[in-house]
Amino acid sequence: MKTDDLIAALAQDAEGARSRKRTRLALIAALGLGLIAAVCVVWGLGVMRGRDAMMPVMMKSGFSALLAAASLPLLARLSQPGRPIRSALIVIAGVLAVTAAAFVTAMMGEAPEARMRAMTGGGFPWCLVFIPILAIPAAAGLFWVVRGLAPTRLAAAGAAVGAAAGSLGAIAYSLYCPIDSPAFVTLWYTAGIGVSAALGALVGSRLLRW
């Protein structure tokens, strides 16, 4: 086909660009449904914490929601060609700096002999495994929506999908997670979301091709 013919054919189709509103809706749906699905898994397994743990659960899911919110500007920018990402990276760096400060403050607040336990929670930090697993539903939806947009840096966009989905997975995980020490949460939840982001970058360059 000649390029001029192609241009003529495409120009015939001038109407019918997708609206940006629909894209935003699809993004919100992917996030919402992904979170609901992950919560349903925790609920279905019957491992939700009781009412008496309301306060720490709120703290942990609030922290995870903050990380989710921090990852969204980056995700939005990497989904569309030619957007500068600096300000989105600064947002993430800022939230990570606050997290690090919270971690240090929490550690200082513990007695020296209790610090190790506050940090490790006294065993293997299972959130490193469970947060990425609970991130899968949201990641599936987000990969689908983002691929329908036009990501041009696939590994980076995959990492952003992984971070956002991992944060939602962390919200769901916090409904079960028996460890409430702030030092533990700031360190290992962030690490679990980091693992999700790394996995997202790995599969992103395949799953996001368009």
Next chain:
Amino acid sequence: MAASDESQLQALFLKGLAGDAAAHRAFLSAAAAALRAYFRNRLRGAAEDAEDLVQETLIAVHTKRDTFDPRYPLSAWLYAIARYRLIDFVRRRKRRGVAVPIEDADAALFSAPAQDAAEARRDVAQLLERLPEKQRRAIQLIKIEQKSVREAAAITGWSESDLKVSAHRGLKRLAQLFREEERA
């Protein structure tokens, strides 16, 4: 793209987004020229590959035009898509194992020493059988029977550019078949 071109192009693009077909067409034509220069620069000599990429990118620009945000420069958006299509093209080619530029493939396939010519011809004939009809005819006429593109066009009734593309694609496919044979 100069600054005035940029704002002009953006005006056309936005009118096109609003449903103005003539403006959309003018935008696509201007974009095609810019993209052609971009790809030819980066794929030195491979004009047909460059044109394939121009077309792929135009389709992407058209179908993904809702991802443009007028707060950012149009050229950044356009070239980000072009760059992505170029990277994707190089990756696809690598995966298929066709790294030979087309001129070299041409030489490798058809410049066998004279004494081997009959033998080589037979091999090529076998492989030719495995090509799609159109590509086979194009190669037969232009590369083997050494007809000019115009003569070949007169014989087949296809357009010259059509023949050139078919011959080009056919050669690529042949080069690939050759490699598979060698490995087997």
